[in-house]
Amino acid sequence: MTAQTDTTGHVTTVYKVSGMSCGHCEGAVSGEISQLSGVSSVTAVASTGEVTVVSAAPLDEEAVRAAVDEAGFELAGKA
Secondary structure (H helix, E strand, O other): OOOEEEEOOEEEEEEEEEOOOOHHHHHHHHHHHHOOOOEEEEEEEOOOOEEEEEEOOOOOHHHHHHHHHHOOOEEEEEO
16 A cells, blocks of 8 residues: 655655645645655656655655645545
8 A cells, every 4th residue: 555665765655645736736745745845856747646755764645745734735645
């Protein structure tokens, strides 16, 4: 169920976010998640609902959920 990999000090996690439908949505979600401590990159894809996050360590899922909520969307879990 989890799509989390740890390579050379970076953790890549793919989350499912419901409700994204356009580039503005992608930007809002990416912007909020990128503010979390340790996050080095965020790629959101509205067409699939997937958000790929690269961070220095595994992120607290509740912190990710709060960031997605702040952007106006719902975290459906990990892809």
